[in-house]
Amino acid sequence: MILDALRPAARLETALGDPHVPGGPCAFAASAALDDAEAFPERAVAELDRLGVPSWYVPAVFGGRLRDQEQLFHLVRVMARRDLTVAVAHGKTYLGAVSAWVGAEPGQAEALGARVAAGDVFSWALTERDHGSDLLAGEVTATVLPGGGHRLDGEKWLINNATRGRWVCVLARTDPAGGPRGFTFLMVDKHALPDGSWRTLPKVHTHGIRGADISGIAFHGAETGPDARVGRQGAGLEIALKALQLTRTLCGALSAGAADHALRTTLDLLSRQHRFGRPVTELPLSRRDLADCYADLLLCEAVGVLTSRSAQTLTGELAVGSAVVKYLAPTLTDGLIGRLGRMLGVRALTGPVPGGAYGTCPDGRFQKLQRDHRIVGMFDGNTVVNLNLLVNHASTLVRGHRDGTVRWAGLDRAADLRAPLPPFDRTALAVLSRTGSSITQALPELARRVRADGPPDLADLAGRAADASGRVHARLAEHVPAPRLVPAEAFRAAEDYALCYAAATCLALYVNTRPGLGLSADLWQDAVWVKACLARVLARLGEDTGHTTDALYGPLLSRHRSGALLSLFDLPLPDRTAARYRDREADGARRPVAEAVR
Ligand SMILES: Cc1cc2nc3c(=O)[nH]c(=O)nc-3n(C[C@H](O)[C@H](O)[C@H](O)COP(=O)(O)OP(=O)(O)OC[C@H]3O[C@@H](n4cnc5c(N)ncnc54)[C@H](O)[C@@H]3O)c2cc1C
Structure with a gap:
């Protein structure tokens, strides 16, 4: 069962086929060759046009197919998990047209929507x-x-x-x-x-x-x-600042897709490499590294998806959420890619070796991703600019936290991943949020609810997150507004604020979304993913919880083996990973033991 918001992405995946197989329209090997040649990915982009992807860049109200921002998030992430260059090159048309969705007269927006859907390229x-x-x-x-x-x-x-x-x-x-x-x-x-x-x-x-x-x-x-x-x-700047809220949230999808690609490539390679009689992925340190990275991927996804959904229920607060996503998702993913790169060792750096000896990375796939993803934190307002935006909101965020201002109806609806969303109302966008962020401001109450009705270890983590959030808001309260020369301490407080937003996101999703069809039990039951993500957030906030991410290792491996998206959601991919595992195991069984474990 696939949830509705993921259906366009699922159809695109099926149409594009397994990217591991050379010769497809968006295959890893072709991407690497084009990257080497610094050549534009014409074929992949033409295929996305042929499959009608541009019509998803146009809101339904202006003649396109896009009903929910979340649909676009999932579409962009599955493009990005194949090739960031393709996702950025093709998705740019959405960015080129988005000012019209935010600010144009309806007739003009419809006319432009027709051009986008017809495949015109916008910048x-x-x-x-x-x-x-x-x-x-x-x-x-x-x-x-x-x-x-x-x-x-x-x-x-x-x-x-x-x-x-x-x-x-x-x-x-x-x-x-x-x-x-x-x-x-x-x-x-x-x-x-x-x-x-x-x-x-x-x-x-x-x-x-x-x-x-x-x-x-x-x-x-x-x-x-x-x-x-x-x-x-004279409305250009206002339109730009509002439109950037949509595009910055979408950048989280580029990072979530890149994180999937990085983890999948690492598992592809290291599950075949044996050290000390077992696959490298099974060594205790590797298991921990992989599970930590999976938790960070899920954090990117959770923050990106809830913020995308909140664009339709807490629209006036999107200035805060989009800045959090644009800072946090690329930062977490750059860190994750670096950590996996260390784990891959020379395999991340060497080019292809004949016969794939030493488990070298086919097509230099990993180093391409590492270079590609660095861009995500730079465009559409770099990391510093987005943290500065959070600093500019400091007094509103502090007031919202102090008063416990939460627009519960909007938050609960956004955080129930099965709930249908109201249409996007562009007139509700605001350059600055006047109510701060309902998501972060809900954290103390969410922690109370989990204490009343959740597993004790989750209640402990939630309570610590709420306490940490109180301390972060106290630091934000010390900030004296400064239009230009913002003190370094304010940036550090903004970074920690983004982590509190992430913690609140996990808890809001846990409280409002019930496990079941489309949301696999191995992650959702007993709050497995929520606890792992909170442990990662709290570690970054300097809290030693004693809680690890180890419980995520099994779900990660089973998704990799079965060829599913590395996600909170169920989404089978066309990748024939399961067949490759079977072939490898059969091959291993035929060889003498010493050779099979070498
Ligand atoms: C591959 C790529 C594609 C791009 N595509 C587009 C596009 O399609 N359209 C478009 O318009 N632009 C595009 N850009 C430009 C990009 O959006 C800008 O370059 C970027 O937003 C500005 O970042 P910068 O690193 O140039 O920083 P600058 O704004 O030039 O700042 C330089 C440095 O000053 C510091 N700094 C800046 N602001 C602050 C602050 N408030 N507080 C403290 N320190 C600060 C930071 O260290 C920063 O790195 C693209 C760029 C790249 C690399």
Whole structure:
């Protein structure tokens, strides 16, 4: 049984087939070869178009198929578990169009939705060469023309799909004085611009997602019609900050997919390597490392999924949740990949060796992933920017915690993974949350509920998390608002705040979601995954709980063996891992014992 939100991802998996098998449209071997050549993954992207994935980038209300943000989360994660370059290159169209879903008139959004669904490529041009994430410093100008159109001048740089894309959603300065009302979005159709008024910039060579089209675009008096403007004149920054809440949450899916790929590759390789008479994966240290990494993957997933769902039930608080996801998921996953890389040892570093001797990584798959994933923490507002956003919310978060402000109806509905969600209401998005985060603020009450009605060891972990959250909020309360030079201590407090949000997420899901169809008993019964994840969170908060993640090792191995997504949800994959295990075991049985364990 597959839960509804995962059905589009499940269909995509079936259509794409086993990525271990060379020759498929999105096979690991092809991805590695394209990466070596720094070549764009044309075939995989064309296949995703053919399978209708772009229509999932368009909200149903504007003519597409997307009803819930959670559907998109799962779709993007299964693309990312195959190849991050493909996920980033293809998924960029959602980012290029999302400003329209947030701010365009319905008619304009529908027209753009039709272009997205038809396979047009969109890019999102926020960044400029000298300004990084400081959007208020943007220098590309849009001067109003008689008749309501604009004349664009200047350069956007480090833009994904700027060269391949037909449409570029440009954030441009429309008031020379700048400021929060000084920027406007223009949805530019390159085909409609006068010749000679624009040019694309050369591809930038990157050490990750090497095949992607990371380039830029320069405008020289490029004139657009009045229909290019997205939202009101001067509303660009507000639309950008709201749209980023959706895209930052989606970045959690890139990390969850990458974490799946890293763990699966490690298990593929090390379950075949024998040391001391048993597979390396069965050594006590390996078991612990693998279980810890699985717990971190589940944390990324839990935080990403609950935050995606909360976009439709606690919409006005998404500024906080999206910043947490964008900081936490890439940070956990970078750490997880590093830890698995150490476990793989030379296998993570060496290129293919003839015959796969020494268990070397086929196609250099792991080192590609390691490079690719570093990008996730950088774009769409880097890690520091997202922590800064949490710091900016400090007084609201402290007040919400002190008053116990929780919008329970929205939280309970988001955290019941089987509950249908209300439609996404874009008018409820807010640049800053006025009520903090119901998710984190629910932590003390969630801990009380678990104490009343949960397993004692979970109650102990939940109580410790609630206490830790109190201490973190006390540190946030010490922060004196500073618009620019934010003290280092405030960033550390924001990091710990994100961990409290993660702890609350696990408990909210536990309290509201009952195990059963679509949510396997081995993880959900007796709160196995919740306890493991809380132990990881509390260890990071400096708490020695004595609780380990060891109980996750069995569920991890059984998912790997049966070829299932490494997830809180049941999702069978087309990977023929079970058959490979059987072949290997049969092969081992035929060989003399000494050789089989070598
Ligand atoms: C592969 C790739 C694809 C990209 N695609 C796109 C795209 O499609 N569209 C687009 O618009 N942009 C894109 N970008 C640009 C990217 O979004 C920006 O470069 C990024 O958001 C800004 O990060 P930065 O590292 O350049 O940091 P900057 O903002 O330039 O900051 C530099 C450093 O200053 C420090 N710093 C910054 N802010 C703070 C703070 N508040 N407090 C303390 N320290 C701080 C940090 O150490 C930071 O690393 C892409 C970039 C890459 C690498």
